[in-house]
Amino acid sequence: MNLNASIIDQRLKGVQDEIREWARDELKLTDEGRLRSLAFVYLCVKTMLDLDAREAFDCVTDGSGDFGVDAMQVTEEVDGEFVVTVFQSKYATRLEADGNFDEGGIKALINAIRHIFDPQAELGTINDRLRVRVEQARAMVRDGFIPRVRAIACNNGLRWNDQAQRLIELAGFGEQVTWEHVNHDVLVGILQRPKQVDATLRLVGKANVEDMNFSRVCVGRMPVTEVGALMKAHGERLLERNVRRYLGLHGNRVNEGIRATLRSSAPENFYFFNNGLTIICDHFKYNGLQGGDYQVQAENLQIVNGAQTCMTIYKTLDEMAERGEFLPAQASVLVRVYELPKEKEDIVHQITHATNSQNPVDLKDLRANDEIQRQLEASIASLGFNYRRKRTDGAPKSTDITAGAAAEALLAVWRTAPHQAKFLTREHFGKLYDNVFPADVNGAQVIVAVLLYRIAENHRRRPSSDDALLVRYASCFIAMRMGQRILKALKLPLSGLTHRVFDEAKRYIETHGEDDFARSAEDIQRALDDLYGSKAVSTLQLSATFRRGDLIQKILEMPLLG
Numbered sequence: 331m332n333l334n335a336s337i338i339d340q341r342l343k344g345v346q347d348e349i350r351e352w353a354r355d356e357l358k359l360t361d362e363g364r365l366r367s368l369a370f371v372y373l374c375v376k377t378m379l380d381l382d383a384r385e386a387f388d389c390v391t392d393g394s395g396d397f398g399v400d401a402m403q404v405t406e407e408v409d410g411e412f413v414v415t416v417f418q419s420k421y422a423t424r425l426e427a428d429g430n431f432d433e434g435g436i437k438a439l440i441n442a443i444r445h446i447f448d449p450q451a452e453l454g455t456i457n458d459r460l461r462v463r464v465e466q467a468r469a470m471v472r473d474g475f476i477p478r479v480r481a482i483a484c485n486n487g488l489r490w491n492d493q494a495q496r497l498i499e500l501a502g503f504g505e506q507v508t509w510e511h512v513n514h515d516v517l518v519g520i521l522q523r524p525k526q527v528d529a530t531l532r533l534v535g536k537a538n539v540e541d542m543n544f545s546r547v548c549v550g551r552m553p554v555t556e557v558g559a560l561m562k563a564h565g566e567r568l569l570e571r572n573v574r575r576y577l578g579l580h581g582n583r584v585n586e587g588i589r590a591t592l593r594s595s596a597p598e599n600f601y602f603f604n605n606g607l608t609i610i611c612d613h614f615k616y617n618g619l620q621g622g623d624y625q626v627q628a629e630n631l632q633i634v635n636g637a638q639t640c641m642t643i644y645k646t647l648d649e650m651a652e653r654g655e656f657l658p659a660q661a662s663v664l665v666r667v668y669e670l671p672k673e674k675e676d677i678v679h680q681i682t683h684a685t686n687s688q689n690p691v692d693l694k695d696l697r698a699n700d701e702i703q704r705q706l707e708a709s710i711a712s713l714g715f716n717y718r719r720k721r722t723d724g725a726p727k728s729t730d731i732t733a734g735a736a737a738e739a740l741l742a743v744w745r746t747a748p749h750q751a752k753f754l755t756r757e758h759f760g761k762l763y764d765n766v767f768p769a770d771v772n773g774a775q776v777i778v779a780v781l782l783y784r785i786a787e788n789h790r791r792r793p794s795s796d797d798a799l800l801v802r803y804a805s806c807f808i809a810m811r812m813g814q815r816i817l818k819a820l821k822l823p824l825s826g827l828t829h830r831v832f833d834e835a836k837r838y839i840e841t842h843g844e845d846d847f848a849r850s851a852e853d854i855q856r857a858l859d860d861l862y863g864s865k866a867v868s869t870l871q872l873s874a875t876f877r878r879g880d881l882i883q884k885i886l887e888m889p890l891l892g
Contacts, residue, residue, distance in 0.1 A: 331425045331426065332425055332426060332427035332428075332486075332514065334427075334514040334515050334517075334518045335425045335426075335427040335486045335487075335513075335514040336425050337514070337518055338370075338373075338486060338514040338517055338518065339425055339486070341373070341521075342366055342369045342370060342373065345369040345370075345372060345373050346362075346365050346366060346369045348369075348383065348725045349365075349368065349369060349372055349387055349725070350365065352387050352725075353365055353368055355791075355792055356387075356459075356791050356792050357390075357392070357393050357459075359393070366421065367392075367419065367421045368390065368392055370419055370421040370484070370486070371390055371392050371400045371401055371417060371419040371421075371484070372386055372387055372390055372401075373517065374401075374417060374419060374482070374484040374512055374517065375389050375390065375401045375403070375417060377517055377520050377521060378415075378482060378512060378520075379403055379415060381403075382721060382726075382732060382734065383725040383726065384725070384726065384732075384735075385734075388791070389401045389402060389403045389417075389463075390459070391457060391459045391460035391463065392419070393457055393459075394457060395454075395455050395456045395457040395460070396456070396457060396460055397438075397441075397442050397445070397453070397454075397456045397460060398418060398435070398437075398438025398439055398441060398442045399416050399417070399418065399438075399439070399442050399446075399460060400417050400418055400419045401416070401417040401419075402414065402415070402416050402417070402460060402463040402464075403415045403463075404463055404466050404467050404470070406753060406754060406755065406756055407470060407475045408756075410474075410475055410476060411475060411476045411477075411478055412467075412470055412475050412476075412477060412478070413477075413478045413479075413480060414446070414447075414467050414477050414478070414479050414480070415479075415480040415481075415482060416439060416442060416443065416446075416479065416480070416481055416482070417482045417483075417484060418435045418436075418438060418439045418481075418482075418483050418484070419484040419485065420432050420435055420483075420484070420485040420487075421485065421486055422485070422486055422487060425486070427486055427487050427488070427513070427514060428487065428488065429485075429487040429488060430487060430488045430489065430490055430491045430494075431483045431485045431487065431488070431489060431490040431494070431511060432485075432490075433490065433491065433493055433494040433497070435483060435490075436483065436490050436494040436497055436498065437497060439481050439483065440497060440498070440501045443479055443481065443501075443503065443507060444501075446464050446467060446468070447467065447468070447471055447477050447479075449468045449471060449472055449870065458793075458802060461869060462802050462803065462869075462873070465869045465870050465872070465873035466873050466877075468870055468873070469870060469873040469874035469877060470877075472870070472874065473874070477506070478506060478508075479503070479506060479507040479508070480507075480508050480510065481507055481508070481509050481510070482510045482511075482512055483509070483510070483511050483512070484511075484512045484513070485511075485513055486513055486514045487513060488513070489511040489513075490511065519565075520566070526629075526630045527564050527567055527568055527630065527631045527632070528627075528628065528629050528630065528631065529560060529563070529564065529627075529628060529631050530625050530626065530627050530628070531552060531556070531560075531609075531614075531625070531626040531627075531628060531631075531665065531667065532552065532553070532556050532623075532625050532626075533550040533551060533552055533622075533623065533624045533625070533626060533665065534550075534551050534552070534553055534622075534623055534659075534662060535550070535551050535622050535623070535662075536550070536621075536622045537549060537550030537551075537622065537624050538550070539616070539618070545668060545669055545670050545671065546614070546668075546669040547666065547667070547668055547669075548614060548616070548624075548626060548665075548666075548667040548669075549664075549665070549666050549667075550624065550626075550665055550667075551601065551662040551663070551664060551665065552607075552662060552663055552665045553659055553661065553662050554592065554597070554600060554643055554647075554657055554661040554662060554663055555647065555657055555659070555661070557607070557639075557640055557643045557644070557663060558643050558644050558647040558648075560640075561640050561641065561643070561644035562644060568631065568632060568633045568640070569632075569633055569637045569640070569641075587603075588600075588604065588638070588639060588642040588643070588646070589642055589645075589646045591603050591604075592643065592646050592647075592650075592657065592661065593646065593650065593655075597657055597658060597660075597661040598658065598660035598661050598662075600661050600662070600663060601661075601662050601663060601664060604639060604663055604664070605635075605636075605639075605664070606636065606639075606663055606664030606665060606666065607633055607635065607636035607639060607640065607663060607664070607665050607666070608633070608634050608635035608636060608666050608668070609628070609631060609632065609633050609634070609636075609665060609666065609667045609668065610631075610632050610634055610667075610668045610669075610670055611628040611629055611630055611631045611632070611667065611668070611669055611670075612629045612630040612669070612670075613628070613629045613630075613669055614626050614627060614628040614629070614667055614669050615627050626667060628667060639663065643663075697719075697733070697759045697763065698719040698720045698733065702767050702769070702771070703717075703719045703733065703767075704719070706719070706736070706767075706771070706772075706773055706776060707719055708773075709772055709773030709774075709776075709829070710731060710773040710776060710777060711773075712773065712829065713773050713774060713777055713829060713832055714729065715729050715730070715731055715773075715777055716729055716730045716731065717731050717733070717736070717773075717776075718730055718731065718732045718733065719733045720733075731776065731777065731780050733759075734755070734758070735780055735783070736776050736779070736780060737751075737755075737758035737759065737766045737767070738751045738752070738755070738758070738783065738806070739751070739776070739779035739780040739782070739783035739809070740766050740767070740771070740775070740776065740779050741758065741762070741765075741766055741806075742779075742783060742806040742807075742809045742810050742813075743778075743779040743782055743783060743809050743810055743812070743813035744775060744779055744813060744824055745765055745766065746810055746882060746886060747765075747879075747882075748806030748807045748809065748810045748876075748882070749806070749876065749877060749878055749879045749882070750762060751806045752805075752806045752876075752877075753877050770825070772827075772828055772829070773829065774827055774828050774829050774831070774832040774835065775824065775827050775828075777832070777836075778816065778827060778832075778835050778836075778839070779809075779813065781836070781839050781843070782809050782812045782813055782816065782839065782843070782846075783805075783806075783809045785809075785812070785839075785843050785844065785847050786805040786806070786808045786809040786812065786847060786850075787805050787809075789801050789805065789808075789847060789851075790802055790805040796848075797851070798851060798855055799869070799872065800851070800854060800855060800858060800872055800876075801851060803869075803872045803873055803875075803876045804851075804854050804872075804876050806876070807854050807876060807881065807882075807885065808847060808850045808851050808854055809850075810882075810885065811850035811853050811854065811885060812843075812846045812847060812850045814886070814890060815846045815849070815850065815890055816835065816838060816839070816846070818890055819838060819842070820834065820835060820838065849891070853885060853888055853891075854881070854885065856888070857881045857884045857885050857888065858875070858881070860884065861875070861880065861881060861884070
């Protein structure tokens with residue numbers, strides 16, 4: 331028995347309990363054997379994509395008509411590109427971990443990738459959960475955005491064999507598709523609690539060290555080869571506090587540029603082309619009697635900006651070493667080392683936020699300590715709910731409201747921006763933050779928005795036989811309309827929705843929420859009919875329509891009937 335395979339198998343028992351209700355209600359799955367396989371898919375998605383529990387399960391498409399794709403995520407567009415991650419999972423009951431990933435699974439993934447990104451290709455009888463994801467990706471392709479595909483093969487065994495590798499090469503996808511193998515060893519490595527990293531940073535040339543406001547700063551240059559050695563020794567444990575996930579070498583222009591510079595005829599210019607690394611630690615020391623070339627010994631070292639640079643350097647040096655190529659010592663990178671007292675946690679978040687803000691990042695955790703988030707936590711707690719402004723493990727309870735869910739609900743229901751709620755999630759805590767969370771937002775508004783949004787989302791995930799097809803695509807638009815209805819029923823402006831009327835609003839939702847959903851869905855259908863006339867609307871058109879804001883003003887101006 332393989333130890334890591336056994337650890338993951340034991341962990342799946344708890345994961346099964348976490349997703350059992352969702353699997354039963356949304357996938358009609360009750361068989362314990364199949365639930366275990368599904369739990370493995372879910373665990374891989376949650377771990378590899380670093381998602382909350384609900385977000386991870388929404389990606390799962392496993393079941394009949396899954397087209398060889400057990401889970402799928404489509405990201406938002408960034409600089410004309412978007413990333414699609416597809417998972418194929420094979421979980422064996424044997425825990426010897428000595429079997430290769432199934433060749434048939436690789437064939438299925440190749441076939442799926444060929445069809446998903448061709449809007450003209452017939453999909454056949456695929457399940458509705460997967461169809462929604464596929465049509466989302468196809469709509470983005472039709473809009474002119476370029477897909478970058480990450481194909482992840484997951485099992486509790488070995489990587490695919492040479493024959494399967496030949497199939498991948500013969501597929502001819504090139505660098506637009508990257509292939510990864512994830513097994514028990516990879517999962518355990520990521521899930522293990524990070525240990526403190528103490529390391530020596532070998533700088534070259536002159537460096538500047540200065541005391542500043544009870545902290546210390548060291549600014550210098552580090553050879554690129556030293557960065558690679560540091561990553562090889564400690565890996566992603568160095569990046570635990572970095573808000574950006576590694577994007578891979580292929581399909582990311584910044585990382586491809588880093589690699590190109592390192593492999594060019596003048597790698598010594600790398601220093602001038604890169605923004606450098608920002609490192610925090612609890613304490614550092616060095617020999618101040620030297621004139622330069624310091625060896626800086628750092629305790630509890632973390633790289634809070636430069637994860638992409640570090641990982642790309644590491645991967646590129648590995649590739650070069652396989653070909654017998656090596657970088658000259660002159661290739662170096664700027665390094666800033668900050669020694670910060672442990673009690674300055676807020677400053678750590680601010681440094682991470684500021685140094686990572688030049689590119690789109692997930693800022694939820696960094697905004698968690700904002701005053702408005704703290705106020706909402708207290709306000710929501712006084713109304714009987716728990717506001718999770720920081721991410722935690724495990725599935726949320728019915729009384730839990732995550733910051734991410736609050737942002738989506740507020741944008742959809744009260745800010746009348748349902749398309750931004752669903753398709754601009756990376757900006758909810760970035761450019762859209764002040765609009766999502768203005769100074770006058772209160773706990774009652776957040777809870778009511780979330781409760782309405784949940785009704786619409788529950789129908790999206792588990793549509794009844796009476797629900798129209800658009801329900802799978804228009805939940806945010808329906809929630810917006812439901813917000814209009816509740817304010818009319820309570821005879822209140824949004825500013826009047828406070829703790830004083832919260833109980834009345836909550837009772838209204840419990841009594842009339844489902845009826846309001848049905849009426850609001852009918853309103854959206856009428857607006858859609860006005861837009862397209864009597865023409866039949868395909869699922870691809872539905873997906874594209876609700877990614878835009880064409881219908882919003884029309885819906886807002888429609889009379890509230892019923």
